[in-house]
Amino acid sequence: MLEKVERMVWLLDFYGPLLTERQRRIMQLHYENDWSLGEIAGEMQVTRQAVHDILRRAEKSLEQYEDRLGLVEKFRLDRRRIAEAYGLLKELRTGYHEGKANRVLQLLEEVLATQGA
Template identity: 35%
Template sequence: MKNITPREKKLIKKARIKELLEVYSNLLTDKERKILSLYTDPALTGAAIAKKLKVSRQAVHDHIRRGVNKMERCETKSKLLEKRRKKIKIFLEIEGILSKKELSKEEVETLSKLFEQLKNLE
C-alpha cells in the first residue's frame, strides 16, 4: 500500500468536503458554506481564508469543523452521497454499453438489471 503524504491527505480531505457540499450545502449556515467552499480550493489555506474574510484562523477552523461534522452526520444517517456514487457508477456502465452500435441479448439484460438497480436506490 502506498504511503500518503500529508499534502495528498489534505487534498483527499478537501475532495471529500467538496462532495459533501454538493449534496448537503443547504444544511449549512451562509458563513459555513462560504468558508467550506473557499477551503475546497487546493490553493487556499485556512490562514488565507481568514485573511480574505477578515476573521481569525480559529473562526475559520471552527466553521470548517462544525460544517463538516453536520454534513458527515447527515451522510451517516441518509447515505445520499453513497447512493449518488452508486448511481454514477451504474450510469457509466449503461453509457459504456449504449456506446456500442449493436447490443447483444446479454447486454440488453444487463441494461434492464442496471435500471432496476437505479430504481432501488431511490
C-alpha cells in the same frame, strides 16, 4: 489529503444549503478555492482559530448529513451502475436490436452528461 478534499466538495455540493451562510462560504473558500486558513481569516475578519473551528463543525455536519441520508454514496453508486450498463449495452448493439440499443445508449449518455460525467 486529496481524497478528503474531493469528499468535502461532494458533500458541500449535496448538503451545502443546509449549512449556515458563514459555514458554507468558509468551506467553499477552503475546499473549492484552495484558500489557506490565514487567507480566509483575513477575508472574513476573524482569527485563524475561528476559521479552523468553523471548518471542523461544518465538516462534522456534512458527514452527519451523509450518514443519515446517503445521497452522495447513492449518486456515486448510480453513476457507476449507469456507466457499467452503458459499456455492456455498447457491446450488445449489433444486428436486430441496434436501433433500440442506440436509443438506450443515447438516454444513458444524456443522464451521464447531466450528472457531470
